[in-house]
Structures are given as C-alpha cells and as structure tokens.
Amino acid sequence: MKGHVIISHGLQSSPEATKATAIAKVAQSLGWTTEIPDYRDLDASSELGDVLSRIERLRRALAGKRTPLVLAGSSMGAFISARVSLAVAVQGLFLMAPPTQLKGYDIVLEAAPVRTCIVHGWHDELIPAGEVVRWAQKRSDHLVLVNDSHRLADHVEFCAQEFGRFVQGLA
Numbered sequence: 001m002k003g004h005v006i007i008s009h010g011l012q013s014s015p016e017a018t019k020a021t022a023i024a025k026v027a028q029s030l031g032w033t034t035e036i037p038d039y040r041d042l043d044a045s046s047e048l049g050d051v052l053s054r055i056e057r058l059r060r061a062l063a064g065k066r067t068p069l070v071l072a073g074s075s076m077g078a079f080i081s082a083r084v085s086l087a088v089a090v091q092g093l094f095l096m097a098p099p100t101q102l103k104g105y106d107i108v109l110e111a112a113p114v115r116t117c118i119v120h121g122w123h124d125e126l127i128p129a130g131e132v133v134r135w136a137q138k139r140s141d142h143l144v145l146v147n148d149s150h151r152l153a154d155h156v157e158f159c160a161q162e163f164g165r166f167v168q169g170l171a
Contacts, residue, residue, distance in 0.1 A: 008077030
C-alpha cells in the first residue's frame with residue numbers, strides 16, 4: 001500500500017458521486033487505499049449544510065490513519081479537505097471546484113503548504129474561475145482550468161486521470 005486517500009463529496013452529493021468513485025478507482029489501481037465519508041446527514045441542515053461538522057467529521061476520519069495521506073474533494077468537499085489540512089499532516093491535496101469563501105461563514109479557503117492540484121471549470125456558475133486562479137497563484141499550486149461548469153460533469157474521467165498523475169508525482 002502506498003498511502004491512504006480520503007475523498008470528500010460535494011454538498012447535496014453522496015459517496016457514490018461520479019467524481020469520487022472515479023478517483024477512488026484510480027487511487028486503488030495505483031496501490032492506495034481509499035475512503036469516502038458520507039456527509040449527507042449534515043448537508044440537510046441549511047443551504048450550505050453544517051460546514052463545521054463536516055470539517056470535524058473529516059478530522060475524525062483521519063484519526064489514527066498512517067501516512068502518507070492525501071485529501072481530495074469536490075466543491076464543499078474540496079473546501080473542507082483544504083481546511084482540515086491545516087490541522088492534520090497530509091502529503092497532498094486534490095481539489096475540484098473549490099469555493100474560496102462560504103456565504104454566511106467567517107472562514108475562507110485556506111490550506112497547508114503541501115503539494116496541491118486544482119481542477120476548476122472556466123464556466124463555473126457558483127465559483128468564478130478568477131477567484132480560484134488568484135487563490136492558486138498566491139500558493140503557486142498546480143491549476144488546471146477546463147471548459148466546464150461547477151459540476152465538472154464533462155470532465156469526470158479527466159479529473160480521475162489528473163488525480164492519478166498527481167498521486168504518482170508524490171512518490
């Protein structure tokens with residue numbers, strides 16, 4: 001086993017989400033173990049769900065895991081993965097369509113200074129691409145912009161392949 005990947009699904013999504021399962025397959029094929037926590041019970045509480053409880057659930061999922069650890073996530077899952085990387089040692093972050101701030105919360109996107117790959121849609125209707133470009137540029141992160149919307153529905157396989165390249169580069 002090379003390490004462990006925890007993939008956090010987006011708001012109003014599930015552990016069976018297409019991007020999460022595609023990434024898990026690639027990770028497993030490369031010798032990594034995977035886990036996709038279920039946040040659906042927390043998502044029903046409000047428009048953005050219970051963000052702080054999502055963060056705490058991911059932190060608990062990481063307890064006792066051996067390294068190397070990689071956190072991956074889509075949208076809200078990307079946001080909480082980045083935030084948790086500030087508190088738990090991870091080797092890398094793979095973020096898809098990460099929000100740079102959350103309406104109604106006094107927290108912004110922050111992440112540990114670890115190797116990070118971001119995939120974002122040029123036509124994201126929820127999170128303008130320019131905001132993500134500015135965030136990634138400040139950190140000198142690897143950023144791939146694709147001709148897609150927030151869900152990255154036309155780039156599921158691309159995201160999985162990009163994740164594969166990312167984890168192979170961690171060795």
